[in-house]
Amino acid sequence: MENLIILGTGCAGLTAGIYAARANLNPLIIEGSQPGGQLTTTSEVENFPGFPEGVDGYELMDRMRKQAERFGTRFKSDWIESVDFEGPVKKLSSGNTTYEAKSIIIATGASPKFLNVPGEQEMFGSKGVSTCATCDGAFYRDMEVVVIGGGDSACEEALFLTRFCSKVTLIHRREELRASPIMAERTLKHEKIEPIWNTIVEAMLPDEEGNVRAVKIRNIKDNTESEISCKGVFIAIGHTPNTNFAEGVLDLNPFGYIVPQGKSMVRTKYDGVFVAGDCSDPNYRQAVTAAGLGCQASLEAERWLFAQETI
């Protein structure tokens, strides 16, 4: 039986691995279908401390992985489908294999939702399509951008982008925003934000170099089609936390995020089972916050194992 199994190799899982390995817990990380997590899908990370010139997302995650390996973290490529946390032996099952451990850190992240329209995936990451204004907004200084969505996050993204961009067009498929009244009012009052109602994006259109030049839209009331020129497209229609395996086992909020217990940000209702990163954090969803939670979860796991006198 393992001391500690960590699920996920994003910023949270790998940071947990570094701390646990340095504490001699000999952790095993199960890395899932996206080794390195979400950050491997972006080329430029400018807000992770320690990299004043910025760093490629893939390179950053590769470095974190090497750092975890250096202290003895072991990796296994597998996908966990179900869990059983009753009793002292925690069980994780991938269908073919059952893993057993004294303690677990769940760091399975979240996946941004996409529209699934032409051009979206081709230009996602570094060619103008983004799911994170905090991460990428500063790349669009004095440019015109489009935000797609109508909830609180879409309003937050749009308002944040007004700090850099010359114009923000907010495209929403309904006639009014779903966001809270205060957020909606602030958004609609902003001089740089122009809402476009009852409209869906049908395609994202590239320029000759393959970067975003416009979005093709359709008004769903009268079916008219047109284009809006823009340099950036921010999709703000939500995230799906990767927590299917925890349904009916852990407490999930209505959107599927694991809800930490008590004052701790990393404990769950099961002793010895901890959570870290975007799978339990609907608010911040940043590399550095995920890494911070991975650190906390690892320290908590270490203390918990020590208190059981099993290490």
Ligand SMILES: Cc1cc2nc3c(=O)[nH]c(=O)nc-3n(C[C@H](O)[C@H](O)[C@H](O)COP(=O)(O)OP(=O)(O)OC[C@H]3O[C@@H](n4cnc5c(N)ncnc54)[C@H](O)[C@@H]3O)c2cc1C
């Ligand atoms: C395009 C893009 C650009 C971004 N840019 C920035 C930026 O510039 N700055 C910034 O701070 N943040 C940025 N972010 C956000 C940042 O990537 C996330 O906040 C961070 O990666 C969250 O880390 P995590 O470890 O919680 O989860 P993730 O990175 O989502 O990793 C989850 C891990 O869990 C694994 N996994 C999932 N399900 C299972 C399962 N059932 N079994 C086993 N393993 C599983 C996956 O394979 C993956 O390894 C960006 C995100 C995207 C998508």
